[in-house]
Amino acid sequence: MTVNAYLRYVALGDSQTEGLGDGDDVHGLRGCADRLAEQIARDSPDVRYANLAIRGRLAGQVRAEQLAPALALRPDLATVVAGVNDLLRPRVDLDEVAGHLEAMYAALTAQGALVVTLTFPDMGRIAPLARPVAHRVFALNDRVREAARRHGVVVVEASQHPVMTDPRLWSADRLHASPxxxxxxxxxxxxxxxxxxxxxxxxxxxxxDAEAPHGLRAVAAELRWAGSFLGPWLARRVRGRSSGDGRRAKRPALLPVTTLADHGERPPNGRLLD
Structure with missing residues (x-):
């Protein structure tokens, strides 16, 4: 498929696809999906782009809430990135998570869309306190590759390149990418x-990075992160709350990419950690 064939791009997912860490809720979010749409539009100015992603969503919620609207838009290009929020729960069934992802791959490709997904980098290298879930990341990546192979989905192997765990590529909460x-x-x-x-x-x-913390400075940075981000995140989990509660997709309709200057809807302020 050539770039000229990408006339309808639809992005499905959670906070990373929504764009958290790249902009803010006051002035608008940009994010990787917006940036990709902008690059497509340079050579295909007629492309239309929708972003259905909502922060905090589990893979099953992405499937339940976003797949049908995505299919109704009949994309010829779709990105599907979800599962990290599942990995962070105390208990997770990786086969179930992968099943939700594969169901989305299957439905979108069956309708003729080229689907792109990616593997996740080692979260333990980004936030050392997240090392206990590293094995889950590796296991989900393997399942993503297998499901993608069955449906002809393009896999971006972000997990294979050390630069993707460079702290400068991540925002202060260490769960969302920086600009x-x-x-x-x-x-x-x-x-x-x-x-x-x-x-x-x-x-x-x-x-x-000459300013990268080492030794006691690195330990202090971990403690600050735990107090500023991990603690509030865990408190929301205990209360059964999510940063995505009450949120709507920022760009639910296929629109010209030129409208990205407005960054779609401006939802109410909220913390950036899912």
Whole structure:
């Protein structure tokens, strides 16, 4: 499929696809999906783009809430990225999560869409306190690859490149990409699609970071992160709350990419941690 065939791009997922970490809820979110749509539009100005993603959603919720609207838009290109929120729950059935993802792959590809997904980087390298769930990340990545192979889904192997765990690619909460991280993710998908002007430069390491914390400074940074982000996140889980409660998709209709300057709807303020 050539870039000129991408006339309807629909993004499904959670906070990463919504764009958290790249902009804010006051002035609008950008994010990797918006950035990818912008790159497609450079050579296909007639492309229309919808973003159905909502922060905090589990894979099953993405399937239940977003798949039918996505199919109704009849995309020829779709990105499906979900599952991280499931991995962070105390208990998770990885086969069930993968089943929800595969159901979305199957439905979208059966309708003729080219579907793109990605593997997740090792969260333990981004937030050392998240190391206990690292094995879940690896196991889900394996299931994603298997399901994608069965349905001809393009897999961006973000997990295979060390740069994707560079702290500078992640926001202060360490769960959402920073603007630079969102740009790298968009570049990775563009490279996988072979878009004009894309290449594998997204895999290259960043220059050395002279300000990276070490020793006691690194321990102190972990404790600050736990108090500022992990604690409130766990409190919401105990209360059965999600940062996505009451949220709507920021861009539920296929619109020209030129409207991205408005960043779609501006939902109420909320913390960026799912």
């Amino acid at each position: 630079l991280g969102h740009a790298r993710i968009a570049a990775a998908v563009a490279d996988a699609l072979g878009l004009p002007g894309s290449d594998d430069s997204w895999t290259l390491p960043l220059p050395p």
